[in-house]
């Protein structure tokens with residue numbers, strides 16, 4: 756198997772991170788991979804907000820606790836845990852937003868997110884794509900925070916990617932369905 760296929764097969768969603776930060780050159784390589792993704796009609800109507808500032812991450816965590824406490828029972832329970840972090844304490848968090856008016860923007864952003872996680876894995880950096888932070892960024896305070904962080908007007912949260920060195924081994928791969936492919940030959 757070549758290296759690309761090995762990285763694709765090896766990548767797992769990581770939910771345990773070491774606190775030490777990834778290097779700037781690793782981050783730049785990952786972001787270069789993000790913007791190298793294809794996009795419909797090459798519109799590139801995506802935006803990547805890279806957060807490594809602990810105060811901002813804490814503000815988002817506090818906001819998450821606030822909005823999640825009135826959510827469904829399992830969500831409220833998770834947010835009430837003393838060590839709760841919406842991003843599993845990852846030292847780098849990338850909020851991926853896309854132009855709400857653009858067509859196929861969700862696909863474009865998802866492809867960029869996939870490039871992020873594959874580039875990360877190729878550097879032995881753990882990652883997790885998450886849509887659950889949507890509840891944070893859809894709230895009034897979340898929208899204000901996104902504005903403050905420089906997310907362009909009219910752009911909405913598509914997903915958030917947690918990044919950091921893995922604390923321990925990657926979990927084993929979850930079984931993949933094999934009955935989803937038809938060959939018409």
Ligand SMILES: Cc1cc2nc3c(=O)[nH]c(=O)nc-3n(C[C@H](O)[C@H](O)[C@H](O)COP(=O)(O)O)c2cc1C
Pocket residue numbers: 766767768769883884885886887888928929
């Ligand atoms: C669109 C999307 C949304 C996801 N949202 C979350 C999330 O909110 N929280 C989380 O812990 N994992 C999230 N995941 C990760 C999935 O749970 C994970 O990809 C799946 O269980 C397969 O495991 P693997 O990534 O280790 O192969 C998301 C993945 C995708 C593709």
